[in-house]
Amino acid sequence: MNQSSESTTKSVFEGEDTIIKVRDLHTYFYTDLGISRALNGVNLEIPRGKVMGVVGESGCGKSVTALSIMRMVAKPGKIVQGDITFFRKDKKKNDAIEEINLTKLEGMGPEMRSIRGAQMSMIFQEPMTSLNPSYTIGDQIMEAIILHQNVDKVEAERRAVEILDGVGMANPSLIVKRYPHELSGGMRQRAMISLALSCTPAVLFADEPTTALDVTTEAQILDLMRDLQKRIDMSIVFITHNLGVVAQMCDYVTVMYLGRVVEQATIDDTFYNPMHPYTSSLLRSIPHVGSHQKDRLKPIRGVVPDPYSKVKGCPFHPRCDKAMRGLCDVKVPGLTVVGKSHTVRCFLHSDVEEESTYVQ
Amino acid sequence: MINYIFRRIGYMMVTLAIIAVLGYLIVELPPGSYLEFEIARLRQQGGNVSQDQIKALEIRYGLNDPTYVRFFKWITGFVRGDFGESFQYRQEVKDLIGQRLAFTISISVFSLLLAWGIAVPVGVYSATHRNTIPDYIITVIQFLGLSIPSFLVALVLMVVAQRVFGQQVGGLFSDEFQNAPWSFARFIDLLKHLWIPIVVIAFGSTAGLSRIMRANLLDVLGMQYVQTARSKGLKENKVIWKHAVKNAMHPLIMILGGSLPGIISGETVVAIVMNIPTVGPMYFNAQLNQDLYLAATFLMFLSILGVLGNLLADIALAWVDPRIRFE
Ligand SMILES: Nc1ncnc2c1ncn2[C@@H]1O[C@H](COP(=O)(O)OP(=O)(O)OP(=O)(O)O)[C@@H](O)[C@H]1O
Ligand code: SF4
Numbered sequence: 154m155n156q157s158s159e160s161t162t163k164s165v166f167e168g169e170d171t172i173i174k175v176r177d178l179h180t181y182f183y184t185d186l187g188i189s190r191a192l193n194g195v196n197l198e199i200p201r202g203k204v205m206g207v208v209g210e211s212g213c214g215k216s217v218t219a220l221s222i223m224r225m226v227a228k229p230g231k232i233v234q235g236d237i238t239f240f241r242k243d244k245k246k247n248d249a250i251e252e253i254n255l256t257k258l259e260g261m262g263p264e265m266r267s268i269r270g271a272q273m274s275m276i277f278q279e280p281m282t283s284l285n286p287s288y289t290i291g292d293q294i295m296e297a298i299i300l301h302q303n304v305d306k307v308e309a310e311r312r313a314v315e316i317l318d319g320v321g322m323a324n325p326s327l328i329v330k331r332y333p334h335e336l337s338g339g340m341r342q343r344a345m346i347s348l349a350l351s352c353t354p355a356v357l358f359a360d361e362p363t364t365a366l367d368v369t370t371e372a373q374i375l376d377l378m379r380d381l382q383k384r385i386d387m388s389i390v391f392i393t394h395n396l397g398v399v400a401q402m403c404d405y406v407t408v409m410y411l412g413r414v415v416e417q418a419t420i421d422d423t424f425y426n427p428m429h430p431y432t433s434s435l436l437r438s439i440p441h442v443g444s445h446q447k448d449r450l451k452p453i454r455g456v457v458p459d460p461y462s463k464v465k466g467c468p469f470h471p472r473c474d475k476a477m478r479g480l481c482d483v484k485v486p487g488l489t490v491v492g493k494s495h496t497v498r499c500f501l502h503s504d505v506e507e508e509s510t511y512v513q
Numbered sequence: 514m515i516n517y518i519f520r521r522i523g524y525m526m527v528t529l530a531i532i533a534v535l536g537y538l539i540v541e542l543p544p545g546s547y548l549e550f551e552i553a554r555l556r557q558q559g560g561n562v563s564q565d566q567i568k569a570l571e572i573r574y575g576l577n578d579p580t581y582v583r584f585f586k587w588i589t590g591f592v593r594g595d596f597g598e599s600f601q602y603r604q605e606v607k608d609l610i611g612q613r614l615a616f617t618i619s620i621s622v623f624s625l626l627l628a629w630g631i632a633v634p635v636g637v638y639s640a641t642h643r644n645t646i647p648d649y650i651i652t653v654i655q656f657l658g659l660s661i662p663s664f665l666v667a668l669v670l671m672v673v674a675q676r677v678f679g680q681q682v683g684g685l686f687s688d689e690f691q692n693a694p695w696s697f698a699r700f701i702d703l704l705k706h707l708w709i710p711i712v713v714i715a716f717g718s719t720a721g722l723s724r725i726m727r728a729n730l731l732d733v734l735g736m737q738y739v740q741t742a743r744s745k746g747l748k749e750n751k752v753i754w755k756h757a758v759k760n761a762m763h764p765l766i767m768i769l770g771g772s773l774p775g776i777i778s779g780e781t782v783v784a785i786v787m788n789i790p791t792v793g794p795m796y797f798n799a800q801l802n803q804d805l806y807l808a809a810t811f812l813m814f815l816s817i818l819g820v821l822g823n824l825l826a827d828i829a830l831a832w833v834d835p836r837i838r839f840e
């Protein structure tokens with residue numbers, strides 16, 4: 154942990170300040186079936202105070218990326234390689250930035266635990282199961298507050314009520330006494346958001362937070378998250394399958410394929426100037442406003458290879474319409490900056506290649 | 514919560530009433546009871562004395578009354594603490610069973626505590642260290658524990674106690690303390706004898722309980738709220754014990770509620786093998802010999818214990834699971 158220079162926090166996203174930088178991250182699961190290479194050299198940057206969407210087909214490693222950064226990957230999973238750097242801003246010290254290499258910390262050790270829940274927190278897809286059925290909403294929120302903020306029970310409860318009020322929960326002083334099963338799905342997700350925000354984190358990982366909710370409730374929760382993000386000035390990493398939600402919520406987008414990041418760009422570039430063929434096909438596979446009825450949706454050809462096997466060359470080449478024989482099936486493209494706030498991993502846009510010829 | 518407990522006590526009373534009726538009928542039903550045998554004997558003797566005795570018996574046990582009147586006499590007596598007389602022993606049932614019940618209850622409670630005290634931590638350990646060598650070793654021991662019959666464990670322990678520790682085994686007291694008044698030395702002597710039945714009875718259930726604990730905890734550890742607890746920055750120990758174990762206890766507590774019959778029958782085997790004066794062997798004999806009041810009294814006490822166990826389990830369950838409280 155040392156004071157960082159200006160240059161290390163400078164982002165690929167122009168005008169942004171990086172809060173988390175992930176370099177060449179490999180997270181594997183050692184299962185009975187073999188080694189599942191869930192993350193295979195993830196490179197990405199999370200801009201401070203902005204909302205970044207993470208998209209990609211099921212199994213591409215979105216959740217594992219978030220869990221790896223939170224250092225919550227549990228056995229049989231393990232981070233085997235790479236660096237995660239957290240640029241922690243200390244408001245008490247004149248916004249001085251401290252650089253912490255999270256991969257060097259022990260996942261369940263005291264330093265990491267003092268960051269987790271306080272500096273970064275997470276909300277999950279299933280509001281029905283993400284709160285403990287045996288404790289009241291208040292107890293669960295207060296537990297985090299007492300752990301990180303050094304206050305007594307009375308004060309913790311007062312703050313819990315205040316936070317619940319802040320997420321638009323009706324009757325917050327009654328809700329703290331309620332158990333999760335007494336609340337609706339939308340209320341539980343609000344409670345979960347309160348829990349995650351109880352210590353005003355700098356980064357919030359939201360792993361498909363609205364997938365399980367009905368459309369109306371989803372819209373309310375999205376509004377709320379946008380609103381809170383501005384109020385607290387935090388970064389949100391918004392994991393989703395729903396590109397419509399991305400368009401509505403995000404400033405930047407990270408596209409993942411098979412345990413790697415294939416493209417990072419601003420929201421406009423992602424929708425109007427996608428460079429990676431995989432991003433383009435993701436966009437073609439969703440309906441969008443203004444598209445003609447006769448334009449058929451195109452599902453992406455082929456299936457994601459299973460993460461236990463190795464693919465030679467660009468991992469997307471078996472499914473790519475633009476694959477170049479003799480190049481894409483032999484060499485692995487490297488992630489390169491191709492424009493303002495835009496990085497991509499594809500030979501169509503750069504000839505940078507990686508040393509190894511196998512991705513998995 | 515108070516409502517919930519009162520409702521449970523209400524159910525408990527109804528259950529006991531049904532057991533009392535059925536139990537009495539079943540014990541009385543087969544012909545050829547001790548009493549009939551006794552009356553036949555007195556008839557043969559003939560004479561006035563015998564006639565008077567028969568009269569007295571008939572009046573005391575209401576032999577000429579219909580069954581429901583006799584049941585009513587018995588149950589009202591039972592509630593007042595008059596359990597009737599044992600035909601076999603020619604003694605008041607009250608005087609016969611007191612000490613035995615005390616031994617049975619203490620052996621059951623201690624072996625339950627021992628079984629739980631071992632099973633819960635072992636189950637938690639093997640779930641949190643799944644597929645490591647210690648987990649494999651624990652698994653092997655558990656399967657041995659499940660497959661070895663308790664009388665064999667009792668015999669082995671008796672041999673070990675006698676050969677290795679030079680202890681006198683069987684019974685509850687060594688000869689010198691058998692009829693001695695209560696003293697600290699006598700109490701220690703009692704413990705020396707009691708540990709074997711306690712260990713034997715705990716042995717079988719520990720294996721099963723820890724297996725169940727492991728399986729449940731593995732399920733719970735996969736739940737999202739365990740990740741939520743970790744994401745707060747809690748210590749792993751707190752994540753496991755506060756957030757996971759509490760939710761993995763339900764099946765164990767439900768088993769606890771129904772475990773008394775199993776303990777009594779396990780206790781019977783061990784008590785017979787080890788010659789310990791507990792409820793089991795005497796109840797078994799009373800049933801065999803149709804000793805009506807003795808058998809019915811045992812049945813009632815065991816049922817009361819069983820139902821009480823269930824009540825305690827229900828209360829414990831409501832404590833760990835708020836969803837039950839609000840049913
Ligand atoms: N506990 C685990 N054990 C074994 N493999 C795992 C485990 N968790 C994740 N993986 C593997 O890691 C890969 C990435 O999983 P991850 O959950 O990150 O996908 P995802 O992008 O979040 O997908 P989804 O959109 O379905 O949530 C998957 O191929 C999965 O098989
Ligand atoms: S590198 Fe080749 S195969 Fe891979 S996405 Fe680009 S064009 Fe397609």
Ligand SMILES: [Mg+2]
Nearest residue numbers: 215216217360
């Ligand atoms: Mg996921």
